[in-house]
Amino acid sequence: MSRYTTVIFDFGGVITASPFEAFNRLEEERGLPRDFVRRVNAVNPDDNAWARFERAEIDAAAFDALFAEEARALGHELEGEAVLAVIAGAVRPDMVATLDTLKERGFTIACITNNVPGGKMGIQGAGMTRSAKAAIEVADIMARFVHVIESSKAGVRKPDPRIYLMMCEKLGVEPAECIYLDDLGINCKPAAALGMHAIKVTSGEQALADLSAALEMRLP
Structure with missing residues (x-):
């Protein structure tokens, strides 16, 4: 029997x-240095345009x-x-299948995502594209989660520890019962500090291997 009851995903x-892959393509198209978007967002990370947008403190025009x-x-x-236009990433089918497998085996699954108002996910998230088909696909995935916390609605964003504690309180679980997956180490650190088993995602294959090992079961 796993010591974990809950698996919390970034999106x-x-x-x-x-989405960093899309940013790199945009940078190449514009003749910009590689990882320039990440560099912009690393300056004053708690109060720059992106941070304020993800907390819904400014609208899209102001962010632009x-x-x-x-x-x-x-x-x-x-x-x-231009950055907002390219942030949506392609869905990983094996990860979606894993959500279904975890639900079938009795685990609680949830999502914490940094996003921006109006359905566009932010640099630590990714979500609805401008096409209706993609929006429907994302909505279908989101419906699998017992609970979703979006930074633009909560008014707090990762890596603020409060957002992880908000999720634990909502689900009625202790951090030690949770596994947390995120593609950014800066977002994994506070989760781990709270007692969660944090998995830094570098690829879909690696994420599933590490999650399978933590749960001692094969996924998806």
């Missing part, structure tokens, strides 16, 4: 492929302008709207 970079200012301060031109 972008875990259920879907990493503020992100452009931040990019310009680092020596390049890039509007926020």
Whole structure:
């Protein structure tokens, strides 16, 4: 019998492929340095345009302008709207199948995602694209979770420890009962500090291998 009762997933970079791949393609198209978008978002990470957007403190128009200012301060031109247009990653079918397997075996599954208002997921998330088909696909996946916490609705974003504790309180579980998966180490650290078993996701295959080992069962 597993010591864990609950598996909490990030969305972008875990259920879907990493949005950073899309950012790199955008950078290449625009002639920008590789990982420039990540560099912009690393400056003043708790109060920059992206952080404020993910907490729903500003709207898309303000994000577009503020992100452009931040990019310009680092020596390049890039509007926020262009970044938002490419953030959705492709869904990983094996991860979706894993959600179903975990539910069938009695585990509680939930999701914590940093996102932005209006259904567009943020740099630590990924979600609805502008196509109706993709939006339906994401909604179908989200419906599998017992509970979802979105930063833009909660007013708090990862890696703030409060967002993980909010989930535990909602589910009625202790952190030690939980496994948490995220593609960013900075988001895994507070989960681990609280007592969760944190898995940093670098690929779908690696995530499933590590999750299978932690639960002592084969997935999906």
